[in-house]
Amino acid sequence: xxxxxxxxxxVTVTFDATDITQYLDQAELQAAxxxxxxxxxxxxxxxxxxxxxxxxxxxxxxxxxxxxxxxIAANVLTPAKKNCIWTFKDATAVTVTYTWTNNAxxxxxxxxxxxxxxxxxxxxxxxxxNPTRA
Amino acid sequence: MKGTEMGVLVDEFVFxxxxxxxxxxxxxxxxxxxxxxxxxxxxxxFPSKMQIAQTGYFEGIADGSLExxxxxxxxxxxxxxxxxxxxxxxxxxxxxxxxxxxxxxxFGAPMDNLVTLDGAWGVATNPRRGKRIYSGTLSAIGTTPxxxxxxxxxxxxGWAILHVTGIAGAASGAQIVVESSANGTTGWTAEATFTxxxxxxxALALVGSVDRYLRVNLTNKGGATSLTFQxxxxxx
Numbered sequence: 248x249x250x251x252x253x254x255x256x257x258v259t260v261t262f263d264a265t266d267i268t269q270y271l272d273q274a275e276l277q278a279a280x281x282x283x284x285x286x287x288x289x290x291x292x293x294x295x296x297x298x299x300x301x302x303x304x305x306x307x308x309x310x311x312x313x314x315x316x317x318x319i320a321a322n323v324l325t326p327a328k329k330n331c332i333w334t335f336k337d338a339t340a341v342t343v344t345y346t347w348t349n350n351a352x353x354x355x356x357x358x359x360x361x362x363x364x365x366x367x368x369x370x371x372x373x374x375x376x377n378p379t380r381a
Numbered sequence: 382m383k384g385t386e387m388g389v390l391v392d393e394f395v396f397x398x399x400x401x402x403x404x405x406x407x408x409x410x411x412x413x414x415x416x417x418x419x420x421x422x423x424x425x426x427f428p429s430k431m432q433i434a435q436t437g438y439f440e441g442i443a444d445g446s447l448e449x450x451x452x453x454x455x456x457x458x459x460x461x462x463x464x465x466x467x468x469x470x471x472x473x474x475x476x477x478x479x480x481x482x483x484x485x486x487x488f489g490a491p492m493d494n495l496v497t498l499d500g501a502w503g504v505a506t507n508p509r510r511g512k513r514i515y516s517g518t519l520s521a522i523g524t525t526p527x528x529x530x531x532x533x534x535x536x537x538x539g540w541a542i543l544h545v546t547g548i549a550g551a552a553s554g555a556q557i558v559v560e561s562s563a564n565g566t567t568g569w570t571a572e573a574t575f576t577x578x579x580x581x582x583x584a585l586a587l588v589g590s591v592d593r594y595l596r597v598n599l600t601n602k603g604g605a606t607s608l609t610f611q612x613x614x615x616x617x
Contacts, residue, residue, distance in 0.1 A: 298422075299415060299419060299420070299421050299422045300421045300422065301421070301422040302421060302422075310382075311382060311466075312382070313467070313474050316466070316474055316510075320407075320510045323407040323409055323429050324407075324429065324508065324510060326409045326426035326427065326428065326429055327426065328425075328426065350423075352409065352411075352426045353407075353409060354408075354409045354410075354411055354426070355406070355407065355408060355409065356406070356407040357404055357405060357406045357407070358387075358404070358405040358464075358466055358476075359384075359402065359403070359404040359405075360382075360383075360384035360385070360386060360387030360402065360403055360404075360466070361384045361401060361402035361403075361436070362384055362385060362401050362402070363384065364383075364384040365382060365383055365384060366382045366383070366384055366386060366387065366466065367384075373409075373411055373424050373426070375414075375421075375422070375423045375424045375425075376419065376420070376421040376422070376423045377420045377421030378421075
């Protein structure tokens with residue numbers, strides 16, 4: 248099948264001017280649009296209009312260390328909106344960029360260590376408003 | 382980094398031996414700020430809260446057991462808890478919550494496995510990220526090796542936290558001083574002086590500028606043969 252791309256090397260995530268891609272083994276960017284029901288008494292089927300998009304990012308840290316911890320902890324201890332940029336490169340090496348300018352902050356951060364596993368972390372990002380897509 | 386590089390200190394207790402998992406969790410509430418001119422849903426962050434959860438084993442009911450100490454602190458504030466990450470090194474990352482309480486006590490009894498016991502420390506308003514600068518036993522007056530907190534301007538003080546886990550003999554007014562220096566060799570300044578007469582956890586606010594190199598200075602054993610403790614510093 249032509250056109251598909253591997254994730255490694257073709258996705259980047261930058262938060263507050265720091266490229267954090269090297270720390271991640273999973274990055275998920277999601278826009279969810281609420282359905283606003285407009286079904287009326289004369290409808291023959293359920294009817295909806297789209298609400299506003301709601302953007303979130305879910306990350307998984309592959310190799311936790313004090314550097315990535317310092318970046319994320321600084322934002323969760325003193326929450327503030329920062330820049331965040333996601334890029335995806337396609338099979339022809341063309342890149343699409345989603346940029347939030349001073350509109351991104353971490354809403355969740357965990358550091359988990361258990362017997363028989365490595366230290367794991369799955370931070371979640373709120374991306375407020377719509378991005379600039381280029 | 383292996384999961385066993387995490388550790389948990391609860392007041393004067395090291396519960397690593399009864400704990401199979403530690404999880405530090407931050408939750409940042411958000412409030413919607415979407416308005417009629419928005420093209421996408423908009424949000425503002427609010428102050429965060431931190432919780433340290435531990436999953437462990439039910440190993441007995443005596444003083445000092447996980448069960449006894451979780452229960453003693455259930456819904457009672459005043460507890461100091463520190464979760465360590467990368468504990469085999471000094472310094473290592475340390476997350477502390479001052480004046481917290483145990484918010485959960487959950488026994489698990491599966492038919493084909495051990496009895497488990499979980500607790501979760503929270504509701505404090507002062508979560509801190511810092512570094513453990515010393516872990517060990519001092520049996521003589523003197524200083525510990527200097528630790529580099531890292532380059533940066535620490536102009537707004539912070540906190541020093543002490544978990545005293547063992548006293549050989551009896552201590553009355555032992556003094557443990559946290560000191561800082563700009564170069565790690567000379568010009569040491571006392572930043573916080575702990576007066577210790579019993580095992581437990583202690584926290585002192587640091588005021589003003591603190592230099593990047595830190596160490597502990599045992600200046601008075603208070604009559605004890607030795608003191609065993611872990612010292613954490615969190616700078617702003």
